[in-house]
Amino acid sequence: MSFELLKRAGGGGGGGHAPEDPSADIENVDVQHYLGWIWVAFVGVFTLYQLVFHLIRYIRTVVCLNNDTQRYFSTPHVLFANFRKHCLDAPLFKTRHHREFKLSSAINIGTLPSRLQTFMLVGYFGTNVGLAVWKVDFGKDYSVVAGEIRNRTGVMAVINMIPLFLLAGRNNPIIKLTQISFDTMNLIHRWFGRIVVLEALTHTFAWVAYKVHTVGWSAVQAAITNKKSDFIWTGLMGTVAFTFLLIQSPSAIRHAFYESFLIGHIIGAAIAVAGVWIHLNNRHQQQMVYGVVALWVMERSWRLLRILIRNVGKGGTKADVEVLPGDALRVTVRMARPWTFRPGQHAYLTIPSVGLHTNHPFSLAWSEEEEDLNITNMTADEKGLPMNRQDILEKRKTSMSFIVRRRTGFTEKLYKKADLSAAGRFTCNAFVEGPYGGEDLSSYGTVMLWAAGIGITHQVPHVRELVAGYANGTVATRRLTLVWIIQSPEHLEWIRTWMTHILSMPRRREILKILLFVTRPRSTKEIHSPSSSVQMFPGRPNIQALIDQEMQEGIGAACVSTCGTGALSDDLRKAIRQRETNWNVDFREESFSW
Ligand SMILES: Cc1cc2nc3c(=O)[nH]c(=O)nc-3n(C[C@H](O)[C@H](O)[C@H](O)COP(=O)(O)OP(=O)(O)OC[C@H]3O[C@@H](n4cnc5c(N)ncnc54)[C@H](O)[C@@H]3O)c2cc1C
Structure with missing residues (x-):
């Protein structure tokens, strides 16, 4: 086996190994390509999906500008409606997705991924497990198998670092291409992180197994403490840093100590990258680490540049x-x-x-x-x-x-x-x-906006934009309902001046209805409806009844958007999914969290 090929494909981990099958190194290169093509396919499919739907929304807006019934758009395509109900909008099991699991009111231990997210993540995890043992002949000598697993998982950990770092950035271009939210990108980032840690650990343990089997524990210690070579201790440093990142990033820690988590995470990631960089000195895989560092530097520089452009000069x-x-x-x-x-x-x-x-x-x-x-x-x-x-x-x-x-x-x-x-x-x-x-809801005949508490900040701009668009004849929207759930009427003060502005906009009575639900009123005197288009109720809304009313009275394609608590999102999703096969409705959620 040529040394060059061994270096290119990740072989030679630790020096002094038993002869390995040269084809194993070529297979490692193949595995890198397969993983790369899986990402390209993933991004390609979602980008295409977005492009098609962008076009559909554009055409719908244009043809509905002067159409007050929009009947053609109110019923869904059967196949797509079923896909949406059972996959795209579906929670993993029955209802739960965004509602957090909590140990106490302060300790949040995370949420369940949706069905589609789970399918993708389990699929990618399974693919990684499959590729880690692909074409490894377990009938061969113990040290050869350990050597092959060591090289394979090392190569896979390094290549998975590219999407891991790419998806961590808030300016990651895949968000723009696929319109997948940063929240979901963070979920994928966390799963890629877990996969990288598992692969790094398997790589390390396979190396230890090989050493112990061929020479003994003394060789492990000697390799780690060898002052003449940086190869082993830097690799170990990378694995330890990755494991630290896994331990410090569970939901409970992230949410309770966000700033400390963030600083620890950045330092841990820098140590891991530095370790892997030196570990791969003179090896082909080091180029992938250049890619990782380049992605990180570009993202940070872009952020800095944006901050400077927007905030520096002209009085700041x-x-x-x-x-x-x-x-x-x-x-x-x-x-x-x-x-x-x-x-x-x-x-x-x-x-x-x-x-x-x-x-x-x-x-x-x-x-x-x-x-x-x-x-x-x-x-x-x-x-x-x-x-x-x-x-x-x-x-x-x-x-x-x-x-x-x-x-x-x-x-x-x-x-x-x-x-x-x-x-x-x-x-x-x-x-x-x-x-x-940024979101454009102007292509929907019916828009229903839900907010709980501070979630109203996400919805107010849509209300203003759609009421103005309706008056100007530039949107398809003919029916706009805002449902806001608040604990106390004093929360109305948060947006009172803006609401006064919206309520005085031309033709707003023809399109906008506002329903306010006050869950903890001090007395019933606090609950009064200023007009028929702005109504206030005590208690919680009957979500299914309101969704059904919107479905019956709505015009054209509908969008239900929510921003607030996880429980509200889950209940709305449940109510919408009950009607999705008969109603052309898109469900959008913003959770203010990741
Ligand atoms: C896209 C988005 C939009 C949001 N819009 C609003 C809004 O309009 N109004 C509003 O009141 N809140 C909004 N939030 C939530 C807001 O960012 C957090 O409440 C705020 O950062 C809490 O700061 P704190 O230090 O007081 O938090 P803490 O009391 O320390 O923590 C409260 C929660 O906020 C999270 N958090 C803390 N710091 C950050 C951070 N830097 N980045 C992300 N999450 C953090 C913590 O994980 C924890 O779950 C939004 C969040 C997101 C992700």
């Missing part, structure tokens, strides 16, 4: 933080260079004076064009020349607002600072990174 980004009733804050940011606001976007907020470098995701709930106060009363520029319309538009600044619910970390500190400030508000420097996400 300022945030007005204001206390609201019901343990919440309104944070209004005026960015140095704002982006075009779209419903469904979120951004990461950093306020150094409160949370140092930490950044937290919040949904963009509202945007407003504000004229720069310094020029509001000016009609001439500094040189005394009259300002034209373009000059004035350029001087306008877009402000964007978040509603932030008080939790126990950064949001708690921010709340306390605002609460102690004069009039319950203060202004500070901030950095906003974004935008991420």
